Amino acid sequence: MILGNICTRNCKFCSVPSGSPAHPDPQEPKKLSKLTSELEIIYLVITSVTRDDLPxxxxxxxxxxxxxIRKNNPNTSFELLTPDFVGCSDKALDFLAEALPFVYSHNIETVEELFPKARPQGSYKRSLELLNKFSEKFPEVPLKSSLMLGLGETYLQVEKLLRDLRSCGVQRVAMGQYLKPSKSSLEVQEFITPEKFSYLRNLSLDMGFEAVQASPFTRSSYMAESM
Incomplete structure (x- = not known):
């Protein structure tokens, strides 16, 4: 995770501290390049806190x-898991274009009906618009999203979410069980059975997703290199 450990948002499913972040560390890219070399990483998922404070x-x-990282690790592949770039998505995608190739990922996280509860500073529509914009701008780039189950969503709501992702060009999807990370986080409403995850995996494949991970322990970066 880059760009510090303080998020400008306060999503109710997340335990990352919220507040006013420090200025990005200009040495962080070099530090990560060195670490990638030392650990001989061949597939690197890079994500960050949301930085609404940055242009x-x-x-x-x-x-x-x-x-x-590429300077010293030319064989390393990347997956970028970014926030929604509210108010600056066009500028953000222009910057990202300079770092291709990579897998692009933005997590939808939950169904539209639960956004006000789980992601009060986010927007279901805005997340879909970002994914669609990226798909149209870079149709050759693999596009991925992830969601949590067990927050109180219904099957019909999940099915609609999956269809919305497909309509935006998303090809890969990961689904996992929501687990409460802190005392102040949202409560788990349901523990999804492996059978239900299997059903949703098959449903997603039938919709045309090229790769699907769906299990209680699946997370955004779970087996990412194999998707």
């Missing part, structure tokens, strides 16, 4: 990080 939402820092 490009942190996209330039994503770009700089990928380009710096």
């Amino acid at each position: 490009c939402g942190g996209a330039a820092h994503y770009r700089d990080t990928v380009l710096e």
Whole structure:
């Protein structure tokens, strides 16, 4: 995770501290490049806190990080899991274009009906618009999203979410069980059975998704290199 450990938002499913972040560390790309070399990482998922305080939402820092790592690790592949770049998505995508190739991922997280409860500072429509915009701008780039189950969503709501993702060009999807990360986080409403995850996996494949991970322990980066 880059761009610090303080988020400008306060999503109710997340335990990352919210507040006023420090300025991005200009040495972070070099530090990560060194770490990638030392650990001999061949597939690297890069994500960040949401940085609504930055003019490009942190996209330039994503770009700089990928380009710096590539200098010493030309065989490393990347997956970028970004926030929604509210108010600056066009500028952000222009910055990211300079760091291709990579898998692009933005997590929808939950169904539209639960956004006001789980992601009060987010927007279901805005997340879909970002994914669609990226798909139209870079149709050759694999596009991925992830969601949590167990927050009180219905099957019909999940099915609609999956169809919305497909309509935006998303090809890969990961679904996992929501687990309460802190005392102040949302309560788990349901523990989804492996059978239900299997059903949703098959449903997603029938919809045309090319790769699907769906299980209680699936997370955004779960087996990402194999998707």
